Amino acid sequence: MADEQKQQSFEQALEQLEQLVNELEQGDLPLEQSLKKFEQAIALSRSSQQQLQQAEQKVTTLLAEQQSGNDESNGELM
Incomplete structure (x- = not known):
């Protein structure tokens, strides 16, 4: 399971988490x-x-x- 989670995208993990929460909330x-x-x-x-x-x-x-890049550019103009 841990290996699957590392390979899942954030969106996939969130979707699976929502499904688990729904199943748990049903209480069946x-x-x-x-x-x-x-x-x-x-x-x-x-x-x-x-x-x-x-x-x-x-x-x-x-x-x-x-x-940092903007600061360097602004410094050159002064």
Whole structure:
């Protein structure tokens, strides 16, 4: 399961997480099956959170690089 999560896109993981939550909210599952699905949901949530953090870091880096480039250009004009 862990290998599958690493290969899933963020959107796929989110879709699977929503499906698991819906199944759990129905309350029709036996306890053992509910626990297993809950564990899967937690793992997907952690994986998705990590993907979001990586995306945020990349955006921050790109914006910093752009700002740095703009600062250098502005410095040359003065």
